[in-house]
Amino acid sequence: MSAPLPAEPLAVLIVGAGFSGLAMGIRCRQAGIGPFLILDKGEGIGGTWHENTYPGAACDIPSHLYSLSFAPKADWSRLYPRQPEIAAYLRETAERHGLMPHLRLGSGLLSLRWDEAASLWRAETGVGPLSARAVVSGMGGLHHPARPKVPGLDDFAGPMFHTAAWDHGVPLAGKRIGVIGTGASAVQVLPEIAPLAERLVLFQRTPPWVMPRRDRPMSEREQSAFAKRPLRRWLFRQRLFWTHELRALLGFTKVSALTGQAEAIARRHLARAVKDEALRAKLTPGYRLGCKRVLVSDDYYPALQRPNVTVETGAIERITASGATMADGTEHGLDVLILATGFDMAGSYARVPILGRDGRSLAETWRARSGAFQGITVSGFPNLFLLMGPNTGLGHNSMIAMIETQVEHALGGLRLLSRPGVRALDVRPEAQVRFLDAVEAASRDSIWTTGGCRSWYLDAAGRNTALWPGSVIAYRRGARRLRRRDYRIS
Numbered sequence: 001m002s003a004p005l006p007a008e009p010l011a012v013l014i015v016g017a018g019f020s021g022l023a024m025g026i027r028c029r030q031a032g033i034g035p036f037l038i039l040d041k042g043e044g045i046g047g048t049w050h051e052n053t054y055p056g057a058a059c060d061i062p063s064h065l066y067s068l069s070f071a072p073k074a075d076w077s078r079l080y081p082r083q084p085e086i087a088a089y090l091r092e093t094a095e096r097h098g099l100m101p102h103l104r105l106g107s108g109l110l111s112l113r114w115d116e117a118a119s120l121w122r123a124e125t126g127v128g129p130l131s132a133r134a135v136v137s138g139m140g141g142l143h144h145p146a147r148p149k150v151p152g153l154d155d156f157a158g159p160m161f162h163t164a165a166w167d168h169g170v171p172l173a174g175k176r177i178g179v180i181g182t183g184a185s186a187v188q189v190l191p192e193i194a195p196l197a198e199r200l201v202l203f204q205r206t207p208p209w210v211m212p213r214r215d216r217p218m219s220e221r222e223q224s225a226f227a228k229r230p231l232r233r234w235l236f237r238q239r240l241f242w243t244h245e246l247r248a249l250l251g252f253t254k255v256s257a258l259t260g261q262a263e264a265i266a267r268r269h270l271a272r273a274v275k276d277e278a279l280r281a282k283l284t285p286g287y288r289l290g291c292k293r294v295l296v297s298d299d300y301y302p303a304l305q306r307p308n309v310t311v312e313t314g315a316i317e318r319i320t321a322s323g324a325t326m327a328d329g330t331e332h333g334l335d336v337l338i339l340a341t342g343f344d345m346a347g348s349y350a351r352v353p354i355l356g357r358d359g360r361s362l363a364e365t366w367r368a369r370s371g372a373f374q375g376i377t378v379s380g381f382p383n384l385f386l387l388m389g390p391n392t393g394l395g396h397n398s399m400i401a402m403i404e405t406q407v408e409h410a411l412g413g414l415r416l417l418s419r420p421g422v423r424a425l426d427v428r429p430e431a432q433v434r435f436l437d438a439v440e441a442a443s444r445d446s447i448w449t450t451g452g453c454r455s456w457y458l459d460a461a462g463r464n465t466a467l468w469p470g471s472v473i474a475y476r477r478g479a480r481r482l483r484r485r486d487y488r489i490s
């Protein structure tokens, strides 16, 4: 049985028990801020890493960089962490840092409303109504599975599931499996399930750019050296960080000589792995590298060459009870259909009503112009801090660095709110507009808009609403410390 709910109003209600929510909780405990609760709609700790359990699920950022700087782990077993190890790390971190009594799992946020008279957020949640002085949202953007817009999808008679909601009860051995999608999830899952299948058809709409992964186990010597010598571990993390950050410093956001060099590496990777010219042509992207998320894999191309695997590049005309019919009349008989079709980017913020000052909703505010000051705060929504908010995603480095920066910004706000007489922090509209204009200017002519592709990085109007168009260092410099001058304090 979970502990009784703490006294209200909470100092802060944290939504999401993934990397960001847990990081916020740990920093609140360290700073003595409370009482606080962490809610998550999922039944386990880990957010995206609890939900995505598809075979082969892993991170394409090295382990020592993809972990919290204030909760390090010396004994990562591989250079790139796999989902079970990341999920275990997050569970252990929550326990070690005393977060268990603060967690309420299986209890999502249902709605939020700012009560001006009381200067409190009123929340409807899975554990009932709650009031809080501040809310920190660690809801993330990549967790509402997107269904492909393919006619007849519901007619399919066999098991059909999304990579982010893997059905481990469905046996795949000896089955005819269809996989729709060629993003990061597909590239990871395909090599794992292809050897089990009688036949596997990959429905590819757009071939991805794939770079070598070069994953390897971390040796026992490395693990024990990292355990005994924290400085050595820190230096390793720094080296990884700067290797990734170099891309930003070299101007990765624009098509440049760097783009051509990276494409040459990816083309060599493809040519080395795929000798068949016709297949190689199918797998060669027709847009510039970096326009969509660049994938890293050493086993994707080999898996596509298995005799039981077909890469289907035609358009799916319709899904039927027994398979897929292509526009050219080809029929693919299928027993199981796997949707590796990504996420609905409107995500949580479109689903959870959030009403700020004057009853204005966040969704409505964002219809006029989406975005947040430093990706964290939105004018008219006092004492609300977003982690992994708009324009803070990264294609070149570890998200954890961005999350930690946002957590420190929010912590600055929570500290201010704990001072006598301070009730509300509302970002000044002019600070928000200045920030959004700068992001828009930096995204203009970026590779995401000029690279010849369409990805989830852009909104329906073709504007970059997902990514931070600069270096992590620049973001950290601007956003880490909450500056009073950017906020109306009442």
Ligand code: N01
Pocket (backbone or CB within 6 Å): 058, 059, 060, 061, 142, 147, 148, 149, 150, 180, 181, 182, 183, 184, 185, 186, 188, 203, 204, 205, 206, 293, 340, 341, 342, 343, 454, 456
């Ligand atoms: O999803 P995606 P994902 N017919 O949106 C295709 C993170 N992540 O789950 O390219 C046919 O990238 C669609 O085709 P197209 C990471 O940030 C990280 O793979 O639009 N195909 C595309 O190929 C990543 O960016 C890791 O033409 C259809 C695919 O579905 C994000 O999650 C691991 C279709 C969707 O690709 C999402 O990745 C996994 C249709 N009707 C995920 N509709 C790490 O390693 C869609 N598609 C950290």
